[in-house]
């Protein structure tokens with residue numbers, strides 16, 4: 001059976017944190033528990049400062065098993081207005097990733 005995961009095209013990420021909120025609400029996580037986290041990475045180039053937002057999943061991501069079983073998209077996918085996050089079979093995500101620099105695939109257990 002195909003293994004599913006998330007492709008996060010962080011080049012498009014605006015750092016809005018909606019994915020974190022949606023995930024937390026969906027799972028009713030307690031304080032400190034998160035399924036996805038967005039870090040801000042600041043780096044200084046020769047002529048300007050760059051800010052990159054880096055979303056990544058944690059050990060608590062279950063790929064929204066209840067939602068996907070019911071045919072819905074994971075909560076983070078649904079609420080990301082920048083459409084950075086794609087859910088699907090990892091083999092398909094890898095094909096998309098070939099065309100999208102600055103992206104990562106996450107394959108939670």
Ligand code: SF4
Pocket residue numbers: 006022023024026035036057060061062063064074075076077
């Ligand atoms: S797939 Fe579901 S559990 Fe995983 S990060 Fe997204 S919202 Fe959270």
Ligand code: SF4
Pocket residue numbers: 012013014015016017018019020038053055079080081082083084085
């Ligand atoms: S919801 Fe989308 S744009 Fe907003 S922080 Fe998460 S991945 Fe980035």
